[in-house]
Amino acid sequence: MRTLMQGWLIPKHFQGQLRMQEGITVNGHYLPMSAPVPADATVALHYQAPMPTIAPAPGATDIVYEDEQLLAINKPAGMKTHPNKASDTDTAIARIGQYLGQPAFITHRLDMATSGILLVAKDPLSQAIINRQLATKTAARTYTAMVDAAIPDCGTIDAPIGHMGNDTRRREVRSDGLPAVTHYQVLTRNAAYALVRLVLETGRTHQIRVHLAHIGFPIIGDPLYNQTPGPRMYLHATEMTLTRPFAPAQLKISCPPTDFMV
Incomplete structure (x- = not known):
């Protein structure tokens, strides 16, 4: 057993x-x-666990994958993953709860300004299995970002990340921060912008955003780390690879961005 x-x-x-x-x-x-x-x-x-208490909310959900244990949506930019205060009623997790007819179990989060694959579990055991894979890096997430066209073709950013002073929202590269490693490769570029594929070895808050800004190529439209405004922050969770709960099969979920200008 x-x-x-x-x-x-x-x-x-x-x-x-x-x-x-x-x-x-x-x-x-x-x-x-x-x-x-x-x-x-x-x-x-037969596992007994408290159910999440987030109230469901009506609204469209762009479903990119579903099975008996898991559900993945394409979260739009500008929507919170989950509520941070009582007035946050229209969130991705609330819409998923409305679709499922029951609360969903969060496995990871996306920043409000980030779009793309958001994966939830339908039960607490599946949630634990996915969380373990994410913690041990046996599950992998790939992102796509749009930056200035002058970025080098590829590279690895190995720079520790910590809080920026007393600002609870912002992070920065600092010597006393936590280890953080990001790999990137340019997929395509035009005269103005480059489309970059990013893979994380670590999962620090705002890691991609901070690392790209640190090397001088902040994400287009990033409201915290780029002084140049844009219609949205062009960061998208593109792909997720993991092992399905209760099955030995590998699962790859893909959701390419549709509104990037390259």
Whole structure:
């Protein structure tokens, strides 16, 4: 049974909770974690966890992927992932809750100004599995940004990131910051702009935005790190690769940007 739980990528502390709750049944009966499981058995997990309390909100959701455990949408720029205060009623997670008919479990976040793939789980065990993959970097996220055309063809930005003074919103590269590494490659360019593919080794707040600004190529339209205004911040979560919960299959979710000007 323990090998089965590990194969499903269920974190160890959740395995312990399932054991204490006797929440694992084989052919309708509880079995301890050390028990063997017949090849043709039906295994069921019964896990009790508090449900998220975010109220649903009506509104369109651009769904790019859905299965029994997961849902991914193309979050529009300008929409919050989740509420930060009571007046934040129209958020991506609230619209997803309306679509599902139940609250969704957040696995990661996108900045309000960032568009693209936002992945949620439909149950707490799937959420834990995805969170573990993101924490251990076995799941990967790729972004696309639009910057000035003069950026070099490719590069790696290895620069620690920390808070900018007393500003709770902004970050900056600083020697006492947390390690942060971003890889980039130019996909295409014209006379004015370049379209850049970005892969993160770390997941610091505003990492892509801070790193590109640090090397002199801030994202077009970035309201915090670029003095040149734009109709939106041209940063988009383009691709996500992970292992599906309760299955050994690799999953790749793609959602290319449609309004970038290159």
